[in-house]
Amino acid sequence: xxLLRFITAGxxxxxxxxxxxxxxxxxxxxxxDQLEALEKSTKNRADxxxxxxxxxxxxxxxxxxxxxxxxxxxxxxxxKRKFIIADAPxxxxxxxxxxxxxxxxxxxxxxxxxxxxxxxxxxxxxIIASLLNVPHVIVAINKMDLVDYSQSVFxxxxxxxxxxxKQLGLDDVYYIPMSALNGDNVVEKSSITNWYEGKPxxxxxxxxxIDNDVNFTDSRFQVQFxxxxxxxxxxxxxxxxxxxxxxxxxxxDKVKVLPQGNESTISSIxxxxxxxxxxxxxxAIVIQLADDIDISRGDSIVKTENLPKVxxxxxxxxxxxxxxxLISGNKYLLQHNSRLVxxxxxxxxxxxxxxxxxxxAINDEIKLNEIVAATIKTVSPLVFDSYSRLSVxxxxxxxxxxxxxxxxxxxxx
Amino acid sequence: MSEYGLNYLEQLEAESIHIFREAAAQxxxxxxxxxxxxxxxxxxxxxxxxxxxxxxxxxxxxxxxGHNFPExxxxxxxxxxxxxxxLVVRKVEDTIKKRSLTEPKGKxxxxxxxxxxxxxxxxxxxxxDCCIGGARRDEEKARAKERIFSVRDEFGQWNPxxxxxxxxxxxxxxxHKGENVRVFPISNxxxxxxxxxxxxxxxxxxxxxxxxxRKVIVHEGQLVATSDYIKPSTDDVxxxxxxxxxxxxxxxxxxxxxxxxxxxxxxINEIISTRISERGETRIDDRxxxxxxxxxxxxxxx
Ligand SMILES: Nc1nc2c(ncn2[C@@H]2O[C@H](COP(=O)(O)OP(=O)(O)O)[C@@H](O)[C@H]2O)c(=O)[nH]1
Numbered sequence: 001x002x003l004l005r006f007i008t009a010g011x012x013x014x015x016x017x018x019x020x021x022x023x024x025x026x027x028x029x030x031x032x033d034q035l036e037a038l039e040k041s042t043k044n045r046a047d048x049x050x051x052x053x054x055x056x057x058x059x060x061x062x063x064x065x066x067x068x069x070x071x072x073x074x075x076x077x078x079x080k081r082k083f084i085i086a087d088a089p090x091x092x093x094x095x096x097x098x099x100x101x102x103x104x105x106x107x108x109x110x111x112x113x114x115x116x117x118x119x120x121x122x123x124x125x126x127i128i129a130s131l132l133n134v135p136h137v138i139v140a141i142n143k144m145d146l147v148d149y150s151q152s153v154f155x156x157x158x159x160x161x162x163x164x165x166k167q168l169g170l171d172d173v174y175y176i177p178m179s180a181l182n183g184d185n186v187v188e189k190s191s192i193t194n195w196y197e198g199k200p201x202x203x204x205x206x207x208x209x210i211d212n213d214v215n216f217t218d219s220r221f222q223v224q225f226x227x228x229x230x231x232x233x234x235x236x237x238x239x240x241x242x243x244x245x246x247x248x249x250x251x252x253d254k255v256k257v258l259p260q261g262n263e264s265t266i267s268s269i270x271x272x273x274x275x276x277x278x279x280x281x282x283x284a285i286v287i288q289l290a291d292d293i294d295i296s297r298g299d300s301i302v303k304t305e306n307l308p309k310v311x312x313x314x315x316x317x318x319x320x321x322x323x324x325x326l327i328s329g330n331k332y333l334l335q336h337n338s339r340l341v342x343x344x345x346x347x348x349x350x351x352x353x354x355x356x357x358x359x360x361a362i363n364d365e366i367k368l369n370e371i372v373a374a375t376i377k378t379v380s381p382l383v384f385d386s387y388s389r390l391s392v393x394x395x396x397x398x399x400x401x402x403x404x405x406x407x408x409x410x411x412x413x
Numbered sequence: 414m415s416e417y418g419l420n421y422l423e424q425l426e427a428e429s430i431h432i433f434r435e436a437a438a439q440x441x442x443x444x445x446x447x448x449x450x451x452x453x454x455x456x457x458x459x460x461x462x463x464x465x466x467x468x469x470x471x472x473x474x475x476x477x478x479g480h481n482f483p484e485x486x487x488x489x490x491x492x493x494x495x496x497x498x499x500l501v502v503r504k505v506e507d508t509i510k511k512r513s514l515t516e517p518k519g520k521x522x523x524x525x526x527x528x529x530x531x532x533x534x535x536x537x538x539x540x541x542d543c544c545i546g547g548a549r550r551d552e553e554k555a556r557a558k559e560r561i562f563s564v565r566d567e568f569g570q571w572n573p574x575x576x577x578x579x580x581x582x583x584x585x586x587x588x589h590k591g592e593n594v595r596v597f598p599i600s601n602x603x604x605x606x607x608x609x610x611x612x613x614x615x616x617x618x619x620x621x622x623x624x625x626x627r628k629v630i631v632h633e634g635q636l637v638a639t640s641d642y643i644k645p646s647t648d649d650v651x652x653x654x655x656x657x658x659x660x661x662x663x664x665x666x667x668x669x670x671x672x673x674x675x676x677x678x679x680x681i682n683e684i685i686s687t688r689i690s691e692r693g694e695t696r697i698d699d700r701x702x703x704x705x706x707x708x709x710x711x712x713x714x715x
Contacts, residue, residue, distance in 0.1 A: 229467035273465030280417035284430035
């Protein structure tokens with residue numbers, strides 16, 4: 001049983017909360033007391049039904065305003081998989097939340113209201129999914145009950161979206177005619193849409209292959225923490241703790257430490273104090289090297305025969321996430337995995353229109369939720385791969401040193 | 414699955430270890446908040462794995478309400494000895510005296526609220542800049558939105574509207590003087606994940622997690638153990654029941670459930686077949702309002 005992280009995106013009122021509520025409810029991941037609380041808060045509803053959307057509604061202020069305005073995480077498990085849902089809101093101005101939720105996602109569910117078809121928001125969410133390289137896309141064409149479960153309505157939307165997907169290079173896309181409210185094609189296949197030949201949503205979620213999304217070829221590892229027990233029996237022990245970002249490491253591998261460039265050999269790999277012969281992506285390991293080299297947090301250990309890029313001038317796409325504007329020439333901290341370096345946004349080259357993908361000239365300051373292409377200079381070099389090729393080693397954030405806030409999501413070119 | 418795949422428990426574990434290491438590397442004085450329950454015990458287990466073969470590089474901090482199960486305290490001391498960790502205990506009792514706070518009254522005098530004061534004093538005393546806690550996002554709606562690195566102001570307050578976006582596997586622990594960060598390495602675990610992990614790793618737990626005989630009274634349908642802190646009133650009927658605990662909080666605010674489960678397998682089977690969530694079933698004080706957790710957290714609770 002493995003783990004799948006997904007995000008739901010859609011415009012306000014497309015049925016996101018209802019869908020998530022339905023997934024939790026039908027997979028029996030809602031518990032009795034939560035259900036009671038739910039029933040209590042739905043007492044006032046005219047038809048007395050349970051409002052599934054309330055299940056996913058988090059903070060009080062939001063409850064009062066009746067909208068979701070941040071990213072919340074939900075969990076459910078079926079016999080096949082554990083799922084983590086990043087519930088990101090559909091509001092126009094909240095690109096930032098969607099990027100946050102999508103950054104770790106294996107899959108995105110894009111909701112479309114069957115009555116409306118592909119709208120500006122749909123394009124925006126799809127563009128963000130493609131910029132972030134979310135590997136799998138499910139297009140849930142919802143509220144089919146309001147269009148008489150019409151096959152032609154469904155087909156038209158599929159054709160319309162296929163154009164968008166093609167333009168964006170989204171290549172693993174599935175389409176489902178759905179009624180989140182009635183549960184059609186959510187967990188069980190609906191008998192009303194007998195013309196539909198695909199699977200219900202839950203089955204896709206359980207079966208979509210995600211192992212192939214992991215890169216096993218380019219070995220990347222960054223030091224998080226240096227372990228030095230300094231006890232009598234482990235007097236000279238010096239272990240480099242971190243997670244395998246990608247690729248496979250074996251005892252005896254010839255490695256290079258970057259950015260400094262020293263070479264050595266892996267003398268041992270340990271997981272939780274036990275020696276192992278090899279380590280693969282996501283594992284939290286400790287590497288020891290045969291030679292005494294000065295290595296600290298943020299340094300990369302890679303195999304000599306397959307090197308990442310090393311540079312201190314980067315072409316990036318960045319999404320601005322702060323209320324204060326981005327100002328060209330400002331200094332920030334850049335954090336790439338565990339490596340923290342001083343950086344400067346040297347030049348902002350153009351603004352990306354997230355509804356059309358058009359490149360626009362910059363004529364005023366860069367505001368919250370805008371995506372721009374920029375040139376960043378760092379004080380010491382970064383060891384990275386381009387985001388489009390190896391996203392796990394091509395992402396970073398900018399931190400404002402005066403507020404300490406995370407102000408930008410960075411995808412390195 | 415390919416030959417190089419992690420199952421979901423291994424993925425959760427690797428993520429938690431990563432978070433522990435980030436906390437240890439980014440902060441000058443981190444501390445692990447230890448409550449004595451299964452989540453804390455799992456956290457200690459994960460912290461050991463994260464830093465092996467070295468010791469856990471920060472102290473365990475127990476904010477002691479004085480209403481603990483004796484079994485849990487015994488267990489705490491043995492665990493600390495076994496893993497060779499540093500333990501800091503600060504007592505709510507002392508804070509009450511020092512700050513002349515008012516003891517809660519009533520039949521179930523929960524000191525949960527007062528814990529906040531002791532915690533903030535302890536943070537101040539040791540200048541902790543990071544408190545690692547065992548909260549999970551599945552526990553409560555308000556928690557579902559909290560970040561893994563969650564910044565608190567100097568009053569220990571959480572501001573749900575001003576959270577830093579948390580992207581990819583990058584954790585921003587930069588803070589101003591006086592602020593500190595709560596770090597939640599098991600955010601993405603559910604109760605069942607914890608139990609399955611405990612089983613898979615043979616993690617030892619205090620005996621009260623397993624069925625045993627105990628004198629209880631029935632309060633609004635919940636079984637509450639009688640103790641020095643909870644005295645039955647004349648109209649209470651004291652029964653001896655076979656019970657176990659799902660969470661180990663204070664004796665004043667943790668209810669027991671009837672159970673015959675004496676092994677981990679049996680406990681897990683019972684959990685799968687009950688459909689009542691952990692908090693609703695066993696926290697006497699939490700059912701007051703739905704927004705209780707949110708209020709409490711804004712006030713600096715773990
Ligand atoms: N008829 C119909 N209504 C739906 C469906 N899904 C959601 N709704 C309704 O649409 C409204 C908005 O849904 P909600 O889940 O809150 O949307 P969100 O803003 O995307 O989270 C609510 O009144 C839902 O009951 C559906 O499949 N069919």
